[in-house]
Amino acid sequence: MTPVREIFAFLFLGAGKIGVTIFFSISTWFLISSEQSIKHNFRRIWLMERELLFWSLTLLIAFTLAKKSLLSPTMMLNSVFPVITSLWWYASAYASFLAILPFLQYALLAMGPKRHTQLALMLLLVFGPLSLVPYPTIFGIYITNVAGFMYLFILLSCYKLYLKQFNVKQLWILMASGLLIGVLITVLKDAVIVLMFADNTPTSW
Template sequence: MGGLREEVTINKKAPRQSGIELLRIIAVTLITAHHLVVHSGYPLFNEPISVRRLFFQMCLSSFGKIGITLFLLISLWFLVDREQTVKKSCRRIWLLERELLFWSFVGLAMQYVDNPKSVDADVWLDAIFPITRNEWWYATSYVILLLLLPFLLVGLRKMGRQIHKKFCIVLLGLWGILNLVPGASLDIYINVIGFVYVTILFTYYKWYMAPISNKCAILLMVVGGLIIFGWNLLLSVVWRIWNMNPDRILNYINPVQKEWALPILAISFGVFVLFTRLHFSSRIVNRCAQSAFAVYLITEQHYFRDEILWRYITLGGIYRSRYAIGIALVVVIGIVAAAIMLDFVRQFLFWRTVDRHKGRLFEWVWDRAWRIVGEFKTNYVAYKSVNKE
């Protein structure tokens, strides 16, 4: 999530901007808060309207979707102005795959120790092929985006400013305005289409538009936040007054707070702009930010997620407390901190093993593969030449 750290290490001599690194940590904290609620199975909408319920209602979707968008914007910030090639994309995917395999097999091992009978063929396939099997949807979508990016950026550059602008207007109408209709199904969800959508919008801003002011960024955040909060509050009141089926309320709330919704993009973009202008240096922030993506992997790996959020930490056990919001914040921060500590262990193991010659095996495999392709092409041309004669 978010570049996924590769972008900030391309030029090791360049100082890391701690404002953006801090934003990674904030983004994954928002995602963790979202996971705490969305995976709990707790009947939140059966509860009476209160500040407590509205807070967890915002966690249910809005916080997580903002976190996801922030991760993607951070990635694009480092990618879209650099020349992208298939080889560079494959190298990023190669390095990312090692981390995915590590956490998928750690989860598999713990699941096997805890409940061997639950480890079936699907669990093995998920562990061995985490990208193909969509074990982590963000990682899968990001990998596909990386493969498309060299061609997508060339196409966007060649179409020029005017056509690019029209392209953005069409997409904002299709996946922005029309997507606000309750129940809209326009093939943009937790998949690579949303990533491409944001990439097209973001590249137009970064390539052709003057940077927005801090006042404008704050305005985007305030307007987006008021729309989401006001819509949540309004529908909650309407549902309670008319005693409507609480299971259906999300169908009408989600258009303003689901993935890539206009209010979500407005808040995320405003926050992103402000943090890119937050210039300071902190070794602690930079160090912890290196594990931001791992926090997502750990908390969203199906075994860890189910154990953490269904067995040991439950929203039902938190919600009834008088200090539910405070307890939830402490729990979320605790989960993020624990996951960062776990990833420090993973980083140490990698430092002592696979990172000793980081990328060397990829270079060997890549060169070998292209040599084989070249030999095949030469032999094929020779074969066609002989047959023609």
């Protein structure tokens, strides 16, 4: 793959992950300041389960009518229990996050601003650089499930509760800087690969 294609792949294939992060951050932003209760959050999970059940059964019926050979016991089980079987990973991870959220919020508030800020800084210093490494690391394991949602909640809650909020100009600068760093990492990775295999290129006689 050429460097230009690598850059386009970075921009467009990463859009899904960016969209998930933005969507979760917006929904979580309003949960930070409100008190979370176990009963209320499990009611949210139940409402989400019912909505997902409707759509999963609708899709199951549609697929069955379109091509009956696609029907399998696993598909039927996943359609009846979409959340616990992780039919859609985001919904399952978000349901798990809602179940943990009351305890997570209580723990963060109990530790106070200093410890909360230290925790957020430590996570950012660990997972921030790892997210830039063009190789599978623990970042990919933890950040794509409920642990990733907890990670984002810790950072967002620290920012909203204790730090001075950025203005629009500063946010645009941060976004542009992140995009530039990602492109530079992609180009650097391609350059390293080219240099590594340059000596192995067969020569013509």
